[in-house]
Amino acid sequence: MKDYQLIIFDWDGTLMDSAAKIVSCMQLAAQQCDVPVPDAQAVGNIIGISLRPAIQILFNTQNETLTDALLEGYKSAYLEKDVTPCPLFDGTRELLTSLKQQNKTLAVATGKARRGLDRAWKNTQTGHFFTTSRTACEAASKPSSDMLEQILTETGVNASDAIMVGDTVFDMQMAEQIGMDRLAVSYGVHNSERLAAHHPVAIVDTVTDMHSILLPR
Missing domain, CATH: 1.10.150 (DNA polymerase; domain 1)
Structure with missing residues (x-):
């Protein structure tokens, strides 16, 4: 990979x-x-x-x-x-730790508001993993590629050296528009069939399954 x-x-x-x-x-x-x-x-x-x-x-x-x-x-x-819990998916903290140990640059592109993402980072103690992020407050809504383009500009990374990881067709579409590779997860809100239509490099069923794609040996 x-x-x-x-x-x-x-x-x-x-x-x-x-x-x-x-x-x-x-x-x-x-x-x-x-x-x-x-x-x-x-x-x-x-x-x-x-x-x-x-x-x-x-x-x-x-x-x-x-x-x-x-x-x-x-x-x-x-x-x-509402008191419905919002835990991290199993293996998320371990994945982020491994990626940072390998000097990967990590970012978030989300439809959440800035306040919502900051609150989630605080509650999960995960904000330190990410170099940058774009939310609904700073960029056009998905499936526009605006969030990704802003992140690429800020980090100085080419689209060919980056990958978008998401659970919806909106995530796939935003990356597809600028020729960025995409990794789909099947455990979110959109099913594998819908995600596959946007030609991700892979579709994974768990966070742990991302290791072999994002951390190739």
């Missing part, structure tokens, strides 16, 4: 097992705003997109007042009401 210099991770559904919490909070927001409650699959389909456009797609609305209400309902549920 190729020896990548820069490894860019999605966060939710790739390193952190947060899908159940996102689904629960989106459903609580819908109840609060008295709109039809989406099922888990519908919410899963928009995980990875920045929150505002994700809500507009999920609830099929361009009404800014409703969008704002759903946004606030979601944020309130996430921070104050």
Whole structure:
């Protein structure tokens, strides 16, 4: 396998097992705003997109007042009401430690807000692993390649020496647009068949399975 210099991770559904919490909070927001409650699959389909456009797609609305209400309902549920745990996937800390020991440059490209990513890093004590990151606050929403292009510019790494790791077709699409290799994970919100359509270098079933691809012997 190729020896990548820069490894860019999605966060939710790739390193952190947060899908159940996102689904629960989106459903609580819908109840609060008295709109039809989406099922888990519908919410899963928009995980990875920045929150505002994700809500507009999920609830099929361009009404800014409703969008704002759903946004606030979601944020309130996430921070104050919902208690669904969000652990790191098994093997995540060990993988990140191994990558840093091999002097890999690590980054995050996520649809989370900056405050949300910083909070996740603090709660999991993982922020020190990453050289840089881009969130929904600093770049266009996935599947735009804007996050990746900004990270490449900041780190001075060519797309050919980097790989994007993610669990959604949005992660695959953003890398595909700029000719960057991509590694798909099957344990997140999008299934292997959907991910395979974007020709990742591999599809892995666990975090541990990433070692042979990201740390070639």
